[in-house]
Amino acid sequence: MNVAIITGASSGLGIEYLKQVSTKYSDLDEIWLVARRLDRLTELANGIAGVKCVPVALDLEKDESYIELENRLKSSDASVRLLINNAGFGKLADVIDADVSSQTSMVDLNCKGLTGVAAVCLKHMRAGSAILNVASIASFAPNTRLTVYSSTKAYVLSFTKGLHQELKGRGIKCMCVCPGPMRTEFLEVANIAKGSSKTFDTLPYCDASEVAEKSLKALEKGRCVYTNKLFYKFYRLVAKLLPHSIVMKMSKA
Numbered sequence: 001m002n003v004a005i006i007t008g009a010s011s012g013l014g015i016e017y018l019k020q021v022s023t024k025y026s027d028l029d030e031i032w033l034v035a036r037r038l039d040r041l042t043e044l045a046n047g048i049a050g051v052k053c054v055p056v057a058l059d060l061e062k063d064e065s066y067i068e069l070e071n072r073l074k075s076s077d078a079s080v081r082l083l084i085n086n087a088g089f090g091k092l093a094d095v096i097d098a099d100v101s102s103q104t105s106m107v108d109l110n111c112k113g114l115t116g117v118a119a120v121c122l123k124h125m126r127a128g129s130a131i132l133n134v135a136s137i138a139s140f141a142p143n144t145r146l147t148v149y150s151s152t153k154a155y156v157l158s159f160t161k162g163l164h165q166e167l168k169g170r171g172i173k174c175m176c177v178c179p180g181p182m183r184t185e186f187l188e189v190a191n192i193a194k195g196s197s198k199t200f201d202t203l204p205y206c207d208a209s210e211v212a213e214k215s216l217k218a219l220e221k222g223r224c225v226y227t228n229k230l231f232y233k234f235y236r237l238v239a240k241l242l243p244h245s246i247v248m249k250m251s252k253a
């Protein structure tokens, strides 16, 4: 049985990936929708025609979730054709002012969760399969007031580059997408209200549906990193060329 797995499928970019995958991947038997809010996943699954969608309620900060995912894959003898590792969140605050658990939770979900899900799924992938990890433009250089978040996304970028290389000889694609800001629940979860961050108030926003569509095309082409919008492609170049002590003055959240 061929499956696609989308984490963070209950909202925002995850829903856009679900729309794309359900219409563009004809060889799938099932799409597994992973997030914590089962009610939302069930409603979404019921609204998708043409391919069976299976809600899978898991908290990806927890180690037992990776064991449960592994057990489900084994018991259904599933081959993972596509993994979209999209679940993630940020919190806007200086580390010194933030509560400790909000900071460590970001590492648990954005780094440990993404790694755990990829490691489990890889055991059920074969040539022709693909992994898409969702990072952020925050991965290019540290963003103060989003220091932990940007560090977790730098991990996702580095992890993807390594995995892309490791998997080349096995015919499995691996790419990370680095979107700029998108108008999703992310902003509310991160406490980014209008006026709370000059950067978020002035930066150009990306359209989540376009990010999903274009990043899947880039994945199929075998790219390793994909950034949407010329403005952010340029920022990526600047962050490569200039010392991060200078870049951080521009990229403060």
Ligand SMILES: NC(=O)c1ccc[n+]([C@@H]2O[C@H](COP(=O)([O-])OP(=O)(O)OC[C@H]3O[C@@H](n4cnc5c(N)ncnc54)[C@H](OP(=O)(O)O)[C@@H]3O)[C@@H](O)[C@H]2O)c1
Binding pocket: 007, 008, 009, 010, 011, 012, 013, 014, 034, 035, 036, 037, 038, 058, 059, 060, 061, 086, 087, 088, 089, 090, 109, 134, 135, 136, 137, 178, 179, 180, 181, 182, 183, 184, 185, 186, 187, 189
């Ligand atoms: N929006 C932006 O400005 C932006 C910019 C660059 C990158 N990104 C990245 O894009 C990805 C998607 O974010 P989004 O903008 O679509 O935000 P979103 O609307 O808040 O979606 C986040 C998703 O992650 C899931 N999630 C959160 N905690 C989880 C946990 N412990 N276990 C399992 N699932 C969990 C949420 O579902 P439940 O709450 O139901 O668990 C939700 O489906 C994230 O990795 C984010 O870092 C976002």
